[in-house]
Amino acid sequence: MKFNVGIIGCGSITRFRHAPEYKANPHVEEIVFYDRNIERAQRLAEEFGGRVAEKLEDLLTDSSIVAISDCSSNEAHHINTPKALESGKHVLCEKPLAISVKHAKIILEAERKSGKKLMIDQNQRFTKAHQKAKEIIQSQELGEVLTFKTSFGHQGPESWGVTKSNATWFFKKDRSHSGVAGDLGIHKIDLIHYLLDDEIEDVHAFHGALDKVDEHGKPIEVCDNVVCALKTKKGRLGTASFSWTYYGAEDNATTIYCQKGILKIYHDPEAQLIMEMNDGSVVKYELEQIQTNDNQTNTGVIDAFIDCIVNDLNSPVTSREAVASLKVVEKILGSSN
Structure with missing residues (x-):
């Protein structure tokens, strides 16, 4: 089983952790990068042999993308992660889950409604x-x-x-x-x-x-x-x-x-x-x-996330x-x- 993954946000956490670990995973075909600063997305697409989504909606509506990493900054998690879940994607969200418990409840509701897998990056x-x-x-x-x-x-x-x-x-x-x-x-x-x-x-x-x-x-x-x-x-x-x-x-x-x-x-x-x-x-x-x-080494997070998708395991x-x-x-x- 091979599929594409998307990443929201192209900062250091994507460059040093998510992108290289997705690239090394045998189940990942291609990485699609999105960032509000399109040049950042383009740089990582070149570095990791992926492609760029010009708009967030392009990422969310791409049927080839099965899973998404939400690597946006903290204040955007309760916006991006629910959108991704409701678009039918499994989501790995960077920590903290949200800026507050109140905002986290929005994510939990989207998780419940979507039935998709949600994992938080506690490496x-x-x-x-x-x-x-x-x-x-x-x-x-x-x-x-x-x-x-x-x-x-x-x-x-x-x-x-x-x-x-x-x-x-x-x-x-x-x-x-x-x-x-x-x-x-x-x-x-x-x-x-x-x-x-x-x-x-x-x-x-x-x-x-x-x-x-x-x-x-x-x-x-x-x-x-x-x-x-x-x-x-x-x-x-x-x-x-x-x-x-x-x-x-x-x-x-x-x-x-x-x-x-x-x-x-x-x-x-x-x-x-x-x-x-x-x-x-x-x-x-x-x-x-x-x-x-x-000292950047494999965290095991991406492999665990992909494993729970491929083998239908709990997060x-x-x-x-x-x-x-x-x-x-x-x-x-x-x-x-």
């Missing part, structure tokens, strides 16, 4: 170290999970974005909405939910724009740092830090503290998962380097799970809009 679930950690936690080899700490930080989106400037949409309240919380934080929120088979319920957080400035030299309109204390429905306690101002190596580490030992995930570049038992013994798993902005990251993570982001920001 941390697909790394070998995180999958192995979930397996160990589920096996109860280390007993119950008691506490956790997690962090995700790098130097900021201005060095990653397609414009390579402080004018990036990530810094704009009307487009990004949630700053680093919705960019990096939502990954770790989803990861904790996934690893612990639990949901964060209570949040106490500090957030602010500590260092980033926009193209006019003014502090950005959204947070560049978040530090929070968390409690899950099952009573686990944890801390989390999300940052666009880690001006050195990227930090993507998580630690899970259990009754009989500790799991350290992505602390050591050589052993991506380390299990330290309370008897002093240590097991090191050498699995794979985590993908970073400087591996559901809209319900995405809304659960979005609720936590809203609590972090003190928002109920």
Whole structure:
């Protein structure tokens, strides 16, 4: 089975993640690119041997396109993803699902009406170290999970974005909405939910724009740092830090503290998962380097999305799970809009 896929939005996430992974998938015949800036779409069509849709409607009405990646900026997800679903396309939507839970409900309604598959790009679930950690936690080899700490930080989106400037949409309240919380934080929120088979319920957080400035030299309109204390429905306690101002190596580490030992995930570049038992013994798993902005490897997201279409499987990251993570982001920001 081979079919065409479409991509809405031709920024860095498309160039470095979606397009190369679609091109490498044996079920994908051709990629059709759409962007409001047609030159961006043309550049990627040339780079990946695809073609360009001049208008969004051209993409949505193209019967050869079975699935669409919504890689538009955050404020457009609740517009583009429902349109794609209602046009009969399966959709992989970039995170966060929407700028608010209220806007996400529009997407969920379109999903329900269309009967099409909707997956959200929470790529941390697909790394070998995180999958192995979930397996160990589920096996109860280390007993119950008691506490956790997690962090995700790098130097900021201005060095990653397609414009390579402080004018990036990530810094704009009307487009990004949630700053680093919705960019990096939502990954770790989803990861904790996934690893612990639990949901964060209570949040106490500090957030602010500590260092980033926009193209006019003014502090950005959204947070560049978040530090929070968390409690899950099952009573686990944890801390989390999300940052666009880690001006050195990227930090993507998580630690899970259990009754009989500790799991350290992505602390050591050589052993991506380390299990330290309370008897002093240590097991090191050498699995794979985590993908970073400087180390582009296959995330497994596109393959999982295509697999659920080809084999009629349930979405591996559901809209319900995405809304659960979005609720936590809203609590972090003190928002109920």
